[in-house]
Amino acid sequence: MTDLRSDFVGIKSPNPFWLASAPPTDKEYNVVRAFKAGWGGVVWKTLGEDPPIVNVNGPRYGAIHGPDRRMLGFNNIELITDRPLDLNLREIKKVKREWPDRALVVSLMVPCEEGAWKRILPLVEDTGADGIELNFGCPHGMSERGMGAAVGQVPEYVGMVARWCKQNTRMPVIVKLTPNITDVRNPARAAKEAGADAVSLINTINSIAGIDLDTMAPDPATDGKGTHGGYCGPAVKPIALSMISEIARDPETQGLPISGIGGISNWRDAAEFMALGSGTVQVCTAAMAYGFRIVEDMTEGLKNWMGEKGYTRLDDFVGKAVPSVTDWQYLNLNYIVKARIDQDLCIKCGRCHIACEDTSHQAITQTKDGQRYFEVDDTECVGCNLCVSVCPVEGCMTLERLTEGADPRTGKPIDPDYANWTTHPNNPNRVAAE
C-alpha cells in the first residue's frame, strides 16, 4: 500500500500537498474549501499586527502567458492579510478544531522587535495551530517597511528573529526564505543555527511583468505607475529547485527539513522537489490558476508513480536525487555522447538542423540522396543537447553514450574511467590525478 501521509517536523498531514501562504489561504471559507478538495495542509495567509495593512485598490496581479494564454509566470503586489488579527485567529482556531487531521501552519510577519513577536506568538499558540512560518520573503511593499525580504536578505536578522520565536513558543518554526539574495545558503545556515525546525522556499522573485507600450508604464499599473512585484508560477520552478538543492547538499544545513515551494503545478513537479529533499510541498499559483481540484490529480498521480517505483512511503524517495547534484568541476569529462535521431519518429521539421547549423556545431545534415533527411555527423557533434531540446517530437532525438573506440570528433580513444576538471591538463590549478 502506498502511504502519502507526511510528518514534517512533527506536523502531520494526510498528504504532503500544502497550500502556500497566499490568497488561497486567506480565510476560513477558502481553507475549508481546500480541505474539502483534499489538500493535506495550509500555511495561513501571513498575519501581521493590527491595524491591518491596506492593499492597493488597483490591480494586484500580472501574468506572463504562453500563446494559448496558459499562465507561465505570475506576478503580484499583494501585501499580507488585510483582515483584523483577531478575526483571523478566531477562524484559524475554528478550522483547526474542525479539521484536526490537516496541517495548519500560520505565517507571521511583524516588525523586527522581540516585543512584537512575544505579543503575537501566544495568540497563535492559543489557536491550536500546528506551527508557524516566518515570512522573510515578501519582496514588495512590506520590505519597504523593514519586514519580509528586508529581513530575509540579512542572515543575522533571520537568525535573530528565528531565535526569538524558538524561545517564545513551543510550536515548530519554519523559516520562509526569499530568493532575492545572492547565496541562499547563508540565511538557511542562520535559520538552522538559531534552532529553526525547517526552512521553506522559495518566496517570490522581484519582477515587473511587462511594460505597456501605449502608456509607457508597467503592466499592470495603478493610476499610471507600477512597482516591482513578486514572480511565481511554472517559470520559477528551476530557480526554486536549484536553491533547494543548494541547501540540501550544503554540509552546514544538510538534514534541515525543507518545505519546497515555487512553480509546483502537478504531482510530477512535487515529486521533483521532494527528490531534492523537500518533505512537503506548497502550492499557490497553480491553485489560483485552476482552483483547488488540481490536488486530486496531485495525490493520485504521486501515488501511482510511487507504486510504479515501489516506494511505499514518502521517506523512500525524499532526498534521493540530492547526491546526484554536484559542482561542475566534478562532472565526468570522459563521458562522451552523440545526438541520435529516430528516423521513424522524425517529422522532418528541420529545427535540429538549423539550431545546430546557426548556433551550435554544424553537426546535422539536411539532405541525403537529394531527399530531405536529417542525420547527425558524429565528427562534429559535441553532444550539447540543443537539438534534443528543440525537437518538437518527444523521444525522437536522444543522446547516446559512446563506450567503445574513439570519439569521431576528437579522434581520442574513449576512456572508460572517470576524470574531471580538477585533474584536467588544461586546468592551471589542477591537482595531480591519483
Add this chain to the structure above:
Amino acid sequence: MGTSGAKRDVASGRLPARQYEENFADLHPPLGRHPAMVEADRCYFCHDAPCVEACPTDIDIPMFIRQISTGNPMGAAETILKQNIMGGMCARVCPTETLCEEVCVRETAEGKPVKIGMLQRHATDVLFADGKQIFTRAPASGKRVAVVGAGPAGLSCAHRLAVLGHSVTVFDAREKPGGLNEYGIAAYKSLEDFAQHEAAYILSLGGIEVVTGKRLGSDLSLERLRGDYDAVFLGVGLGTVRDLGLEGEDLEGVIDAVDYISDLRQAGDLSSLPVGREVVVIGGGMTAIDIAVQSKLLGAEEVTLVYRRGQEQMNASGFEQDLAQTSGVKITHFAQPARLIGEDGAVRGIEFERTRLGGHGRLEGTGETFTLAADVVFKAIGQIFVPGGMANGGDGVRLEDGRIAVDGEGRTSLGDVWAGGDCVAGGQDLTVAAVQDGKAAAISMDRALRAQSPTRSRDTGG
C-alpha cells in the same frame, strides 16, 4: 423514371428568404484573434519548410505565422502579399489540403496540419480592413505593357510590372476585373464582394489602367497590341465548357456549369435564380462539385453528380468531395452520359452507361445503362481554351495540347508575348498557380524590357 408523368420543375425562390443567407455563409468563418494565436503557436517554424515548397507562390509561411504569433499581423500580410498579391483570395479558395497543408510536418506528426489557409486569411483580413498600401513603385521605366485578361494571372502580372516601374494597361472582355475570382469561385468561398475589394487594392498601387468590355479577337487584335506596347501578357483563362458530344445538347435545361455559376455570382438576389428540382451534374472536378453543392444550397431536391471514373481519379480534392456529400449531393462513379432525354424541347432525363477501368487503366463502357430524371443537366467536364485572336495562323502564338505553349518563364513562341494562368499548357488550373504565372512572367518581362534598347519606340514599330 420521371421522364414522364410529373411536369418538368424548374423554379426560382425554392427556399424561404432567410435560408439563402444561411446557406451561402462563409464556408470557413474567419479565425478570431485568439484562435489565430493558438493556431499560430502550433507552427514549428520549420527550417526550409516543406509548406513553402508546396506553395506555388513560395509564400514564407513559417515567417508569416510567426509574425501573427508575435502580434504583428500587418507584417504577416506583407510577407504573404510580397509573394502572392492575391494572398487574400488564395486563403479562401486554395485547396490547401493538397498544397501547403498536405506536407505540413504536423500532418506527418499527428494528422492535423497547421491551418495555414485560415491563418493566411486572418493576416490578410487585417491588412484589407486597414487598407494600407504596402508596395511602392520603382522609378518609371518608360515601358508600356498590355495585359489581356484581368483574372488572377493578368492582375498578378500587372501588379508586379507596376511595382517594377512599368506602365500597364489591362484589357478584359467582361464588365468587372477579377476573372473567375469574380465570376467563378463558389459563392460561399468569397463573400462580401471580396474579389472587387482585392482588385481595388491591387489597382490602388497606381500605374495600372483597366479597360473593361474589350475582347481580344473582336475589339482588339494581338498584332495591334504588339505594335502599341513594348510587351504583351495573355491571361485570358479558358473559354466554354467542353461539350458532351450528345444529341440534344441544345435542349433547354442543358447548361454550361461555368455560365450558371457566373450568373449566380452576379445575382443580386439568389432567390431569383431558376433551380431544377432534380439536377444532374456531369464531371469530376472543382466546377462539378461547386455547381452540385450550390444547386443543393439553392434548394434543388435531388442533386446527382455523375463521374465516369472512380473516386481516386476525381480532380476535386478529398475535402471538396466530402463537402459535396455533407451538402447532400449524391456522387455516382463509373458512369458516362449516353443519351439526353427531352420533351417539348426541354431536358427531362439522361441515360448513362456504366463504365469500368479496363487494361492499362483505360475506360470502357460495360453496355449496362440506367436513367436519371433531370430538370437540369449541368455540363462540367472541363473547360477548353478558345484561341480566337491569339493563335490565328502563323502570326499567333504556338499552341500545345490546345493551350498556349510557354517556357519556364511564361514566354510564348512570340518574343514580345508572354502568357500564364489557365490558358497555358501544363498548368494546374488553380488561382494560386495563375498568380504565380503572372508574377513569374512579369519578372521575365522586366528583364527583357530592361535589356531592350531604350530608344525603341512604338511609333517606329521597333
